[in-house]
Amino acid sequence: MKLLERIEELDTPEAIPTVELPIAQMYHGSRLAPKGVTRIHHFFLPRTLQGLGVLWTKAQAISDPRLRAFMLFTFEQTIWGMSLLNRYQPIQFGRVGGSQVNRYLAGVYYISSLISEVSPWYILTGKVKRLTAAFGQMHYQPGATVIATQSASVVPPVENCADYIFTDPPFGENIYYADLNYLVESWHNVRTNSAPEAIIDQAKHKDLYAYQALMWQAFSSYYRWLKPGHWLTVEFHNSHNAVWNAIQEALSSAGFVVADVRTLDKQQSSYRQVTADSAAKQDLVISAYKPLAAFEQRFIAEGGSLNGAWDFIQQHLEQLPAPTMRAGVIEKQDERQAYLLYDRMVAFHIRHSLAVPLSAPEFYQGLRQRFSEADGMYFTPAQAGDYHKRRQQAQRVEQLALFVTDEKSALQWMHRELDTETGHGPQTYQDIQPRFLRELHQTKYEKLPELLELLDQNFLKDAADRWYVPDPERQADLDALRQKSLLHEFNDYLRGKGRLKVFRSEAIRAGFSYAWRERDYETIVKVAERLPESLLQEDQQLLMYYHNATLRFSDQPKQLPMI
Numbered sequence: 001m002k003l004l005e006r007i008e009e010l011d012t013p014e015a016i017p018t019v020e021l022p023i024a025q026m027y028h029g030s031r032l033a034p035k036g037v038t039r040i041h042h043f044f045l046p047r048t049l050q051g052l053g054v055l056w057t058k059a060q061a062i063s064d065p066r067l068r069a070f071m072l073f074t075f076e077q078t079i080w081g082m083s084l085l086n087r088y089q090p091i092q093f094g095r096v097g098g099s100q101v102n103r104y105l106a107g108v109y110y111i112s113s114l115i116s117e118v119s120p121w122y123i124l125t126g127k128v129k130r131l132t133a134a135f136g137q138m139h140y141q142p143g144a145t146v147i148a149t150q151s152a153s154v155v156p157p158v159e160n161c162a163d164y165i166f167t168d169p170p171f172g173e174n175i176y177y178a179d180l181n182y183l184v185e186s187w188h189n190v191r192t193n194s195a196p197e198a199i200i201d202q203a204k205h206k207d208l209y210a211y212q213a214l215m216w217q218a219f220s221s222y223y224r225w226l227k228p229g230h231w232l233t234v235e236f237h238n239s240h241n242a243v244w245n246a247i248q249e250a251l252s253s254a255g256f257v258v259a260d261v262r263t264l265d266k267q268q269s270s271y272r273q274v275t276a277d278s279a280a281k282q283d284l285v286i287s288a289y290k291p292l293a294a295f296e297q298r299f300i301a302e303g304g305s306l307n308g309a310w311d312f313i314q315q316h317l318e319q320l321p322a323p324t325m326r327a328g329v330i331e332k333q334d335e336r337q338a339y340l341l342y343d344r345m346v347a348f349h350i351r352h353s354l355a356v357p358l359s360a361p362e363f364y365q366g367l368r369q370r371f372s373e374a375d376g377m378y379f380t381p382a383q384a385g386d387y388h389k390r391r392q393q394a395q396r397v398e399q400l401a402l403f404v405t406d407e408k409s410a411l412q413w414m415h416r417e418l419d420t421e422t423g424h425g426p427q428t429y430q431d432i433q434p435r436f437l438r439e440l441h442q443t444k445y446e447k448l449p450e451l452l453e454l455l456d457q458n459f460l461k462d463a464a465d466r467w468y469v470p471d472p473e474r475q476a477d478l479d480a481l482r483q484k485s486l487l488h489e490f491n492d493y494l495r496g497k498g499r500l501k502v503f504r505s506e507a508i509r510a511g512f513s514y515a516w517r518e519r520d521y522e523t524i525v526k527v528a529e530r531l532p533e534s535l536l537q538e539d540q541q542l543l544m545y546y547h548n549a550t551l552r553f554s555d556q557p558k559q560l561p562m563i
């Protein structure tokens with residue numbers, strides 16, 4: 001106790017940073033101040049401060065720059081674990097004492113009521129061994145790597161120079177990286193410029209829109225770095241659907257075309273495809289490409305003509321990799337399905353401020369005429385031959401999981417179910433109804449028509465009262481009729497005022513698509529503003545129409561990242 005008292009009387013070593021924390025602008029600031037932590041050195045007990053002061057001074061005094069950098073880096077490994085943030089690890093399940101190394105709660109500044117004070121060598125002995133191995137000659141080649149720490153949104157000095165970009169951006173809320181950096185950065189007397197930090201942070205007045213704008217800035221910069229025709233991979237760990245949509249919206253408005261979305265199973269390190277509309281509740285990997293310059297110029301010159309639309313589909317299909325086959329099973333490629341190709345074609349026009357030259361039924365009909373269909377996927381004539389060969393070697397094609405939440409996904413499910421190859425084939429109402437109800441997880445806003453009505457509007461019935469998928473010609477007629485009925489419903493919404501609480505989201509999509517073709521941006525904005533905000537943020541297509549229409553209609557558009 002006497003020794004501790006003597007230590008407490010010593011001055012704080014000069015090497016120790018004492019800089020004040022910007023408590024008011026820190027998400028966790030209100031948790032720290034009441035515990036007496038308002039400056040960096042408050043994170044440490046007096047005895048720790050003396051120890052760290054000596055080590056830091058010694059490491060800084062090393063004259064060889066490379067060795068000095070290594071020693072400072074090694075020192076950094078002690079900072080969090082020797083602070084008050086280190087929680088005491090109690091005896092667990094009969095084991096005597098757990099390790100006390102780095103027991104702080106990751107991603108937050110949290111001081112527990114029982115802390116654990118450890119010495120530098122307690123933390124460092126194991127680490128030094130691992131660091132020596134990691135930086136040993138076998139793994140480390142000086143000069144082979146460049147590390148830069150500027151914001152991802154800086155303009156590249158040379159454009160079109162990168163072959164590939166992999167990015168692991170923040171996922172909205174949750175982790176306040178710049179704030180968390182203070183503790184280590186203060187030792188180096190530097191500080192992250194948190195202005196371009198792409199997070200949602202109330203303390204810094206950054207909401208979802210601000211996050212989307214910052215992500216857009218970063219993606220726009222990536223777009224400039226990347227060579228045309230090359231790929232960007234975005235790793236995305238889910239937080240909310242709204243954030244997932246913000247990322248997709250930012251990606252597309254920066255000019256990228258999304259070509260594949262998969263879930264990453266971290267335990268098995270494998271990838272699985274997901275439907276674009278399904279909730280992003282897992283780790284996702286998005287692959288997007290920058291279109292070839294020649295195509296883009298052609299597309300703009302075509303100015304929203306039919307040629308431009310089919311040219312887009314041709315190049316998009318060419319960019320998409322062939323469906324993969326593993327152990328005799330072909331994985332069905334979501335992106336090659338008609339409805340997603342339509343969505344991508346529409347989105348590409350809207351990004352380029354062009355009217356969409358085809359309605360959905362016209363598009364589906366044209367697609368069947370121009371491209372080859374197999375297993376519900378479309379291919380260019382050149383790709384179709386290869387797929388056919390592969391298909392002959394495969395035992396089966398794996399279906400994607402489909403979440404039936406609204407009319408759009410319900411129709412996809414019904415098509416699949418009534419198809420002989422992908423489902424149980426033609427069925428009576430009594431057969432399909434129990435299966436349908438099992439799959440249905442309707443959202444609360446969705447005014448889903450009765451199953452019988454959906455069957456009636458979209459399928460045909462044979463002599464045995466079994467519903468079946470119509471042939472392409474009849475399908476086009478039915479699609480056109482359905483479109484009419486959706487627009488009719490949309491017109492009903494237009495007549496009303498006030499919030500729309502329950503509605504057919506397909507009718508809203510059809511109405512927005514029609515209004516966009518008519519350049520009637522006002523209708524889109526007015527109807528969108530009557531929808532529940534959460535729905536708007538979570539529905540990628542509605543969000544896209546709304547954002548783009550806002551820019552063209554409103555005098556004071558919301559702060560939105562747009563081309």
Ligand SMILES: C[S@@+](CC[C@H](N)C(=O)[O-])C[C@H]1O[C@@H](n2cnc3c(N)ncnc32)[C@H](O)[C@@H]1O
Pocket residue numbers: 150151152153168169170171177178196197198199218
């Ligand atoms: C999900 S983390 C990446 C984690 C990393 N892959 C790893 O394994 O350690 C996201 C990172 O993006 C950084 N970040 C946030 N905004 C940024 C911006 N505008 N430019 C560059 N980096 C940014 C954050 O500081 C954080 O380190």
